[in-house]
Amino acid sequence: MKTILVTGANRGIGLEICRQLDLLDHTVILCSRDLSKGREAAKLLSDRVIVSQLDVTNEESITKLFENISNVHGKLDVLINNAGIGIRSEEANHKILTGVKNIIEKKFKGVWLITKNFTPALRKAGFIPQKKSASDVPLTIVDNIMLTNVYGAWRMIQVFLPLLMKSREGRIINISSGLGELKTLTGEYPGYSLSKASLNALTIMFANELKATSIKVNAMCPGWVKTDMGGPGAPRTVSQGADTAVWLATANDIPSGKFFRDRSEINW
Numbered sequence: 043m044k045t046i047l048v049t050g051a052n053r054g055i056g057l058e059i060c061r062q063l064d065l066l067d068h069t070v071i072l073c074s075r076d077l078s079k080g081r082e083a084a085k086l087l088s089d090r091v092i093v094s095q096l097d098v099t100n101e102e103s104i105t106k107l108f109e110n111i112s113n114v115h116g117k118l119d120v121l122i123n124n125a126g127i128g129i130r131s132e133e134a135n136h137k138i139l140t141g142v143k144n145i146i147e148k149k150f151k152g153v154w155l156i157t158k159n160f161t162p163a164l165r166k167a168g169f170i171p172q173k174k175s176a177s178d179v180p181l182t183i184v185d186n187i188m189l190t191n192v193y194g195a196w197r198m199i200q201v202f203l204p205l206l207m208k209s210r211e212g213r214i215i216n217i218s219s220g221l222g223e224l225k226t227l228t229g230e231y232p233g234y235s236l237s238k239a240s241l242n243a244l245t246i247m248f249a250n251e252l253k254a255t256s257i258k259v260n261a262m263c264p265g266w267v268k269t270d271m272g273g274p275g276a277p278r279t280v281s282q283g284a285d286t287a288v289w290l291a292t293a294n295d296i297p298s299g300k301f302f303r304d305r306s307e308i309n310w
């Protein structure tokens with residue numbers, strides 16, 4: 043059985059990855075920025091799941107976790123870089139309108155579905171948030187997204203590499219997005235898209251750098267998933283969104299330096 047660390051796992055796809063890995067009897071380290079939220083989430087899982095505090099933007103938090111895992115487990119088999127932010131912070135009027143939008147989305151699903159059909163018109167009229175484009179997104183927003191989605195994952199890999207080296211076949215799985223696919227970059231959600239394109243580049247860089255070792259490095263896209271980030275209008279369940287990451291973590295023979303969706307390779 044493997045020792046597997048999942049970042050940003052107190053909700054959404056990260057929590058579901060932990061749930062599926064726990065069912066397969068692996069030793070799961072469920073990481074959460076807020077320890078109490080992590081503990082609350084882990085109540086849904088078996089007692090074997092280990093809950094740890096981790097903010098991927100905080101060097102001290104990462105080092106503390108590294109020392110802990112190093113002392114208790116002595117190695118790490120799989121690192122899943124799942125923690126991510128973005129989409130919502132790139133919508134103008136975000137702060138004012140998100141609360142109202144969330145209530146409509148969560149409490150009145152029927153109204154939300156009707157609203158969704160008129161989204162372009164309502165967006166134009168200012169009733170729902172305008173999306174930022176590459177030409178007007180404040181770079182402070184982009185900076186903030188990069189800090190979590192790219193540098194957070196990068197720092198995790200740098201710090202945990204010595205422990206992954208101690209595994210018979212260490213694996214790094216970066217949870218990316220189709221919005222980072224180079225061919226389809228449009229400037230829609232520019233900071234988020236750039237962060238995921240960069241995360242993909244980081245995946246290729248590490249896969250090449252670690253070619254001579256037994257460590258495999260891959261990226262995957264969960265598709266558009268019903269979570270806080272994806273919203274209730276998303277077509278996929280968390281179970282579908284988590285599946286490929288769980289497969290990459292546990293399958294016997296996987297390649298390295300690839301991008302996957304639904305267990306199939308896709309283009310960068």
Ligand SMILES: NC(=O)c1ccc[n+]([C@@H]2O[C@H](COP(=O)([O-])OP(=O)(O)OC[C@H]3O[C@@H](n4cnc5c(N)ncnc54)[C@H](OP(=O)(O)O)[C@@H]3O)[C@@H](O)[C@H]2O)c1
Pocket residue numbers: 049050051052053054055056074075076079096097098099123124125126127190194217218219220263264265266267268269270271272273276
């Ligand atoms: N949902 C989709 O449709 C979709 C599509 C493509 C890719 N993805 C990717 O899938 C991953 C998971 O997304 P999701 O939909 O499950 O999102 P989510 O429900 O918003 O969950 C995001 C998780 O990341 C954590 N997080 C954020 N900043 C962090 C930090 N600095 N340190 C540690 N944890 C942090 C959050 O913790 P808090 O609770 O403390 O905020 C939360 O647990 C993300 O990388 C996302 O980009 C999602």
